[in-house]
Every structure is written in C-alpha cells, then in structure tokens.
Amino acid sequence: GDSVTQMEGPVTLSEEAFLTINCTYTATGYPSLFWYVQYPGEGLQLLLKATKADDKGSNKGFEATYRKETTSFHLEKGSVQVSDSAVYFCALSDRGGSNYKLTFGKGTLLTVNP
C-alpha cells in the first residue's frame, strides 16, 4: 500500500535558520503530494502541494519539489521565523489532484526559538 516517511523530529532551530524536513513516499500509482501544517490549537491547513513530477509547490516562503526519481518531496524554507513553530505533515493522494483518501506521514514538530 501507499506510505509516507518523514523525519520525525522534533526539530529545534533558531530564527532565520534554514529548514529542511525530509519526506519520501511509496505509491502504486502517480500520486499528488502535499504538505500540511498544524499550528498550536488549530486544525491542519494545506501549506503547499504538487501534482506532477518536477512541480514545485510554494507558499509562505516554504518550497517543496516533486521528485519522482527519488520519490521525495522535501520541505524547505530559507529563513524560519518563530511563527513557523508547528507540526508539519507530508501526505499523498493516489487519486491525481484530489483530496481523496490522503496518506500521511507521522508529522514533524518544529520549534523555532528567537
């Protein structure tokens, strides 16, 4: 079956540091890939997505590129802020472009210190 593996953390960084959260996946079809973020006391929110190979999703300074050859979708940000402290989830959907039946990773807790 489909699966997503992401670095579990927790990850602790200082403000303005570079962030990478690794995510690799296994899928039988041609999945769409997502990063969701959960800020304290809130629901999960879509951060960015990519629906085909070599697509780059970007939002709020975060980026991730769909790498089919390495089955990866690593999340990066050049300079993190305290407000980026949250749990980040990598996810895939095996129904192209849809939200249907998402498969999630375990989540990575990020703490950014001032």
Added chain:
Amino acid sequence: EAGVTQFPSHSVIEKGQTVTLRCDPISGHDNLYWYRRVMGKEIKFLLHFVKESKQDESGMPNNRFLAERTGGTYSTLKVQPAELEDSGVYFCASSQEVIGELFFGEGSRLTVL
C-alpha cells in the same frame, strides 16, 4: 465564514462506554472526511461522505465505529463500546469538490481509560 468545527474538543471515557463525536463541515461542502491519529502514529483515513452517502468507509477499524451524516450536513462518529486502542485524535475535514482545498477541524481528542 465558519470553518470546520468539531465537538467535543476532548473526551475522557472508560473502556466499554460510548462516545459520539460531532463534526460540522463548512456550509455547502458536500465532501466530508474522518481521519484518526493514534498516539505516535500516522493520521489515518477512516471514511468519506458525499452528501449523506458513504463513498468509502474502508478505513473504519471495526464495527464498533459508526458514522452518520444526517441530511448531508453535520456528521457524527460513534464508538461503542470504546476500547483502550481507540484513544487518539479524530479529525474531520470537508471540501466542496474532491479536487479542491481540504479544510480540517481542530480535532477531537479521545482518551479511553
């Protein structure tokens, strides 16, 4: 516009008791999903409603779980009788179309003692 709301935010019950979780999706969203995150594990799909119909309930763990969506509006997820392994956070999400942004609620934390 109100987001996806879930109630209760936290429920503590004893093994063998019954709990009902409620989800109010965003108004007009035909698609409603339930997911569950058991401690230390991935968020797992439970089921998908389109309006009042169950489109896919392949993720429901067993027959102790019953989900309904009356009139295609709010949804309930009942666990009866609850077991220790049912503890976790239950998330509800909704979307207008299957292809489109998915909006999650804050989750209902269930603790079974």
